[in-house]
Amino acid sequence: MSKHVDEMAIEISHEEVVNAKVTLGFWTYLMTDCVLFASLFATYAVLHGNTFGGPSGKDIFDLPYIFVETMILLVSSFTTGLAMIAARKNNKDQVLTWLIVTGLLGAAFLIMELTEFSHLISDGHSWTVSAFLSSYFTLVGTHGLHILTGLLWLTVLITKLFRQDITSTLMRRLTLFSMFWHFLDVIWVGIFTVVYLMGAL
Amino acid sequence: MFGRLSFDYLPHELVTVGGVAAGGVGILLGIAAMFYFKKWTWLWKEWMTSVDPKRIGVMYLVVAALMMLRGLADALMIRAQQATSVGSAHGIVSSDTFQQVFSAHGTIMIFFVAMGLIFGLMNLIVPMQIGARDVAFPFLNSMSFWLYVSGFVLINLSLAIGGFSGAGWLAYPPLSEMQYSPGPGVDYWIWSLQIAGIGSLLSGINFVVTILKMRAPGMTLMKMPIFIWSVLGSLSLIVFAFPILTATLSLLALDRTLGMHFFTANGGGDPMMYVNLIWAWGHPEVYILVLPAFGVFSEVVATFSGKRLFGYTSMVWAIWAIVFLSYSVWLHHFFTMGSGADVNTFFGIMTMIISIPTGVKMFNWIFTMYRGRVRFTVPMLWFMGFVVTFTLGGVAGVLMAIPPADFQFHNSLFLVAHFHTMIVGGVVFGMFAAFNYWFPKFTGFKLNERLGRYSFWCWLVGFLLAFVPLYILGFMGATRRLDHYDPSLGWQGLFIVAGLGVGVICLGVGFQLLQIGVSIWKRNENRDVTGDPWGGRTLEWMTTSPPPEYNYALIPTVTERDEFWALKQRPKKAASAPLEPIIVPNNTAAGVYIGAFAFLFGFGFIWHIVWLIIVGLIGVIYSVLVRLSEDTTEHEISVNEIKKTEAVAAAKRRKLA
Numbered sequence: 087m088s089k090h091v092d093e094m095a096i097e098i099s100h101e102e103v104v105n106a107k108v109t110l111g112f113w114t115y116l117m118t119d120c121v122l123f124a125s126l127f128a129t130y131a132v133l134h135g136n137t138f139g140g141p142s143g144k145d146i147f148d149l150p151y152i153f154v155e156t157m158i159l160l161v162s163s164f165t166t167g168l169a170m171i172a173a174r175k176n177n178k179d180q181v182l183t184w185l186i187v188t189g190l191l192g193a194a195f196l197i198m199e200l201t202e203f204s205h206l207i208s209d210g211h212s213w214t215v216s217a218f219l220s221s222y223f224t225l226v227g228t229h230g231l232h233i234l235t236g237l238l239w240l241t242v243l244i245t246k247l248f249r250q251d252i253t254s255t256l257m258r259r260l261t262l263f264s265m266f267w268h269f270l271d272v273i274w275v276g277i278f279t280v281v282y283l284m285g286a287l
Numbered sequence: 288m289f290g291r292l293s294f295d296y297l298p299h300e301l302v303t304v305g306g307v308a309a310g311g312v313g314i315l316l317g318i319a320a321m322f323y324f325k326k327w328t329w330l331w332k333e334w335m336t337s338v339d340p341k342r343i344g345v346m347y348l349v350v351a352a353l354m355m356l357r358g359l360a361d362a363l364m365i366r367a368q369q370a371t372s373v374g375s376a377h378g379i380v381s382s383d384t385f386q387q388v389f390s391a392h393g394t395i396m397i398f399f400v401a402m403g404l405i406f407g408l409m410n411l412i413v414p415m416q417i418g419a420r421d422v423a424f425p426f427l428n429s430m431s432f433w434l435y436v437s438g439f440v441l442i443n444l445s446l447a448i449g450g451f452s453g454a455g456w457l458a459y460p461p462l463s464e465m466q467y468s469p470g471p472g473v474d475y476w477i478w479s480l481q482i483a484g485i486g487s488l489l490s491g492i493n494f495v496v497t498i499l500k501m502r503a504p505g506m507t508l509m510k511m512p513i514f515i516w517s518v519l520g521s522l523s524l525i526v527f528a529f530p531i532l533t534a535t536l537s538l539l540a541l542d543r544t545l546g547m548h549f550f551t552a553n554g555g556g557d558p559m560m561y562v563n564l565i566w567a568w569g570h571p572e573v574y575i576l577v578l579p580a581f582g583v584f585s586e587v588v589a590t591f592s593g594k595r596l597f598g599y600t601s602m603v604w605a606i607w608a609i610v611f612l613s614y615s616v617w618l619h620h621f622f623t624m625g626s627g628a629d630v631n632t633f634f635g636i637m638t639m640i641i642s643i644p645t646g647v648k649m650f651n652w653i654f655t656m657y658r659g660r661v662r663f664t665v666p667m668l669w670f671m672g673f674v675v676t677f678t679l680g681g682v683a684g685v686l687m688a689i690p691p692a693d694f695q696f697h698n699s700l701f702l703v704a705h706f707h708t709m710i711v712g713g714v715v716f717g718m719f720a721a722f723n724y725w726f727p728k729f730t731g732f733k734l735n736e737r738l739g740r741y742s743f744w745c746w747l748v749g750f751l752l753a754f755v756p757l758y759i760l761g762f763m764g765a766t767r768r769l770d771h772y773d774p775s776l777g778w779q780g781l782f783i784v785a786g787l788g789v790g791v792i793c794l795g796v797g798f799q800l801l802q803i804g805v806s807i808w809k810r811n812e813n814r815d816v817t818g819d820p821w822g823g824r825t826l827e828w829m830t831t832s833p834p835p836e837y838n839y840a841l842i843p844t845v846t847e848r849d850e851f852w853a854l855k856q857r858p859k860k861a862a863s864a865p866l867e868p869i870i871v872p873n874n875t876a877a878g879v880y881i882g883a884f885a886f887l888f889g890f891g892f893i894w895h896i897v898w899l900i901i902v903g904l905i906g907v908i909y910s911v912l913v914r915l916s917e918d919t920t921e922h923e924i925s926v927n928e929i930k931k932t933e934a935v936a937a938a939k940r941r942k943l944a
Contacts, residue, residue: 100870103500107423111496118488118530125534125564129549136555138548213547217555220547224538242912 101254112262116269119232123273126225127280134285136217143218143285146211148202152282155198156274162191163271166264173252173260181260182247188267189240192233199230222281229277232270239263290895296449296471302364302380307447336874338425339836341729343432344410348722350439351403354395357443359796361392366753366786374774385770386453387472391442393456397572398480399439401710402487404718405579406435409494409518412725415827416512418503418845420838423496425872426914431486431493433882438483441889445475449893452476455768457565458539460550460558465543471893474543478889481536484529491525494518503826505845512825512848513602517582520606521575524613528571535564544892559624566617574613576710578606580717581648584670587720588652590821591667592659595849598651605644605651612641622693631690638688642681649674664821665739669720672747676712680705683758701761704754711750719746719799726806727820731832733813738802745795753788756781816940824849831936837869840929869924877914881907 134143169184203223206212213223243263246256298304321327334342368385372378380388414422422428445451452472454463463473498519502511511519539561541547548554550561589596596602618626618634652674661667683705687693696702727733760781765772772778806813819828829851830839841864847853888903890896 107496107500110500111423111492114492114495114526118492118526121527121530122534125531125567129534129538129560129564132560133549133555133557136548136557138553138555213541213545215554217548217557220541220549220554220556224541224547224549238908242915246916 105258108258112265116265126228127276130221130225130281133217133221138216140215140219141211146206147282147286149282149286151202152278155195156278158191159195159271159274162188163268165191166267170260170264173257176252178247178252182244185240185244189237192237196230196233225281226277229270229273236267236270292894298447300381300384302384303446335879336876338429338872338874340410340414340422340428343428344407346432347403347407347410350436351400351407354399354403354439358392358395358400361388362789364388365392366789368770370782370786372771373779377771382770383453387451389768390453390455391451394476395442397456398483399442401576401714403435405576406490408579408718408721411729412827413494413497413515413518415834415838416515416825417498417501417506418826418839418843419497419501420869421872422493423500424493426875426878427489427493429875429878430881431490433878434486434885435483437882437886438479440886441475441479445472449475457569460539460561461552463539464551474893477536477540478892481533482885482889484532487525488529491522491529495522495526503843503845510845510848513585513596513599514582516603516606517578520610521578523610524571524575528568531564532568535561535568562621566620570617571613574609576714580714583717583721584652584673586825587666587670587724588655590823591662591664592656593822594655594659597654599848601647602651605647608644609641612637616641619688622690623697635688635690639685642685645681665736665743666720666724668740668743669716672743673712673716676708676750680708680712683708696761698766699761700757700765700767703767704757704761707754727815728827728832731815732806732810733815733820734806735802738798738805742795742798742802745791745798749788749791749795752791753785756785814943816944824852826851835932837871837924840866840933866926866929868926869929870921871924872921875914877910880910884910
């Protein structure tokens with residue numbers, strides 16, 4: 087009996103150690119991603135005036151459309167939070183529901199972004215036109231690529247959740263995913279402000 | 288189907304064909320030997336799929352050593368060309384090949400030799416020196432290594448298929464844009480660095496977490512060995528600088544493959560944007576390389592002076608001053624950009640300020656030797672060689688930090704001489720000191736001292752012979768990357784001396800190879816059974832040489848800075864805590880697969896083969912997913928097994944003693 091308790095103690099502490107390492111590691115990764123975006127923001131800031139005879143931000147940005155897109159992403163961050171609360175309560179059905187809602191909202195955001203891109207390209211405003219458009223497509227597109235990665239990750243998590251209970255490993259991965267998703271939200275707020283709001287003024 | 292890949296891209300020039308043939312024969316011989324000795328299973332199970340940082344560290348060193356030989360061959364060609372290509376003579380290679388040679392030399396030496404050596408060193412030393420059994424994320428560590436190998440294969444493949452970039456080691460646009468470099472060379476440069484660079488970034492994250500979360504009980508931050516502090520400084524720089532490189536390389540790739548206009552000469556692009564971005568990574572990179580070397584010297588000088596390191600606290604502060612200041616000096620690489628006197632003055636002053644913490648460290652090392660019982664072993668010789676060369680190069684650096692003077696030196700051989708003095712005299716000497724110092728820890732025998740001394744003296748003399756002429760030539764107006772010049776300039780004599788210098792360095796390399804060979808052959812003469820051949824001060828000398836898979840049967844508890852030294856002074860306590868089972872990670876092939884798919888991905892981009900890009904990308908994602916869904920990734924070593932391992936090691940020691 088006492089041996090069993092002892093093994094349990096080792097098991098729990100090992101799990102805690104792993105959690106602490108993974109969380110710090112993921113935070114560090116998010117910081118590196120933040121520097122990556124900082125480089126792209128800096129590039130955009132330097133090049134956004136170089137329209138080379140092409141359109142400027144004022145000519146092509148549709149603010150109400152982008153506002154809806156932004157709201158969708160912000161709400162998806164909120165639903166991720168709800169999924170996390172449900173996970174803490176070990177309510178698997180609720181977790182699944184909110185994760186699926188998050189996924190749908192994320193997909194809607196991505197589809198809206200791609201629609202915007204395709205409109206721009208079909209209007210002849212592709213990234214080959216000017217340095218401004220290159221840096222615009224790259225900054226916004228890199229964020230979109232992150233959203234796509236998040237959706238892929240979310241799909242894996244949802245599939246896992248259908249098959250198994252909320253184990254400590256799964257709980258850790260849910261936490262990391264929510265960190266990632268909130269991080270993308272913060273970056274989007276930066277993009278909305280710097281690219282769209284300041285560009286449309 | 289195969290993008291722009293065609294037979295036209297096979298090598299034509301004699302030098303390149305020779306290089307490819309030599310490489311090919313080497314690979315074939317290696318494969319034949321593996322079959323002959325039936326070692327494939329051993330290679331796969333014991334090394335390639337291993338996640339033990341000691342094994343990964345050795346593999347890093349092997350790859351870096353191979354690359355160093357190639358980089359050295361490039362250096363020889365540069366020297367031969369510049370010594371002979373005068374007037375009516377045109378040297379040994381064409382201008383086009385010469386451009387590829389100096390571009391490859393710089394790229395290889397920084398990204399694949401220096402980075403490989405420091406990651407090898409970190410893998411070998413960091414876990415042991417903090418009293419840990421492993422790194423924080425063992426699988427991630429293996430994956431980082433295989434991404435590095437993937438970049439290594441790409442950059443070497445360029446020799447055989449398509450040729451390398453001719454745009455210099457940092458590929459400045461607009462020269463590196465599609466308009467002026469339409470071939471696959473720059474793409475080879477971009478993708479080999481991108482893939483290896485992501486590996487470095489992941490390693491950076493991994494080791495930051497290792498140092499912050501896995502130190503032995505009692506090892507507070509201010510009780511960490513200075514080597515660990517130095518590595519932590521270097522890692523912080525990696526974490527914050529490498530994403531800039533990733534972004535910059537991606538932007539250049541977008542310019543080249545999707546026709547974007549970030550750095551192009553038309554379309555509103557701004558080439559100077561690239562130069563700013565690449566140096567915002569590039570200057571921290573210099574300190575990423577040199578800080579671990581500073582750490583090595585701190586350990587070496589304390590051990591061989593038999594004293595604790597002078598000025599520990601000031602060393603820590605100096606490291607962090609360097610870390611922060613290294614982000615505020617990047618513009619000194621291009622004072623000539625024309626950003627005005629104010630901006631240039633700011634960066635000039637910052638550059639002079641950053642030499643102060645480095646000076647603090649230099650004095651601390653010298654004061655550590657003062658009144659110490661100094662033993663002039665090979666690592667100590669490398670240290671003293673470093674003090675001389677690094678001071679020389681540092682003074683030249685401060686000279687160039689003055690913007691008006693820099694307008695004279697910009698792109699001259701004076702600059703080339705300066706940064707070689709810093710990187711060879713700092714980083715490379717540091718890595719050689721580390722190799723001689725820690726070699727016995729991993730093999731159980733010391734390296735031959737006499738051959739080590741010979742190699743040191745050849746290197747030092749050869750180095751000075753090779754680079755002092757370049758300082759002088761720089762003053763005389765010789766610019767870097769010259770493939771031809773007029774005899775009336777009177778430069779040829781100095782170029783010949785520089786060439787002889789590289790010859791002497793090669794002799795030093797020869798002695799090093801001989802040193803390793805002889806030391807292995809006569810290993811019983813230099814056997815160390817104590818695990819502590821030098822009278823060491825830090826934890827890694829506590830365990831056996833070579834250490835068991837789990838490093839320490841019992842994790843040591845730390846009470847002092849030089850814990851092991853203090854432990855040797857304290858009366859021995861007989862009682863020790865009971866052994867507990869140790870959890871270690873299982874081997875995995877996922878890292879190898881990810882590296883292989885990353886290679887296909889990069890190769891697809893270089894040759895515009897869309898399906899290969901997709902295959903590579905899906906392969907990488909699939910391998911990661913499979914790995915993450917594995918249920919058992921660790922196993923336990925039972926107390927009985929630990930006791931058995933320890934007993935076997937003890938019996939072996941008794942037998943040898």
